[in-house]
Amino acid sequence: MTLVEIMVVVIIIGLVTSVVGVSVFGQLSKAKRSTAQTQIKQISEGLELYKLSYHNYPSTSEGLPALVAPKGSGAPIMSQIPKDPWDRDYVYIFPGQNNQGGFDLMSYGEDGVQGGTDDITNWKSAATGGN
Numbered sequence: 001m002t003l004v005e006i007m008v009v010v011i012i013i014g015l016v017t018s019v020v021g022v023s024v025f026g027q028l029s030k031a032k033r034s035t036a037q038t039q040i041k042q043i044s045e046g047l048e049l050y051k052l053s054y055h056n057y058p059s060t061s062e063g064l065p066a067l068v069a070p071k072g073s074g075a076p077i078m079s080q081i082p083k084d085p086w087d088r089d090y091v092y093i094f095p096g097q098n099n100q101g102g103f104d105l106m107s108y109g110e111d112g113v114q115g116g117t118d119d120i121t122n123w124k125s126a127a128t129g130g131n
Contacts, residue, residue, distance in 0.1 A: 029110070031085075032085035032086070032110070033085075033109075033118075033120060035085045036084050036085050036107045036109075036120040037120055039082050039084065039090070040090065040105050040106070040107070040120060040121070040122050041122075042078075042082075043064065043067070043078070043081065043082075043090060043105060044103075044105060044122055046067045046077045046078045047067065047103060047105070049077050050066065050067055050070065050077055053070070053074060053077075054070065054071060054074075057094045057102070057103050058092075058094065059094060060092065060093050060094050063092050064081045064089075064090060064092050065081065067081060068080060068081060084107035084120075085107075086107070086109070086110055086112060088107065088108065088112060090105060090106065090107055091104070091105070091106045091107070091108070091114075092104070092105050093105075096123075098121070098123040099122065099123050103122075104121070104122065104123065105121070105122040106119055106120060106121040106122065107119065107120045107121075
């Protein structure tokens with residue numbers, strides 16, 4: 001093999017690697033969004049169970065930790081509250097600003113900033129990407 005042939009092979013390997021890398025990175029981003037949506041659904045179900053037991057959702061100040069350590073001597077509803085796939089806490093607001101009579105639950109997504117198309121929420125909204 002000549003030096004030119006070796007260089008061509010190295011360039012081809014580099015091109016294939018970059019195409020595969022971009023593809024994998026796109027799938028990772030989709031997987032994180034899907035994980036956040038699933039976790040929001042699970043936490044929402046925990047909040048519904050909390051409401052059945054205590055006749056109201058936890059206040060914003062009580063927050064999601066109320067699912068792990070409920071009022072009085074109640075049994076925990078969840079063993080732990082997961083962090084979103086970007087290792088941040090989920091944002092919980094009650095009473096909800098977007099879900100009248102309910103609660104708002106969201107992750108600010110990859111950028112960690114409220115607003116934009118990467119937010120994942122428990123309500124439908126074209127502006128935030130919704131659920």
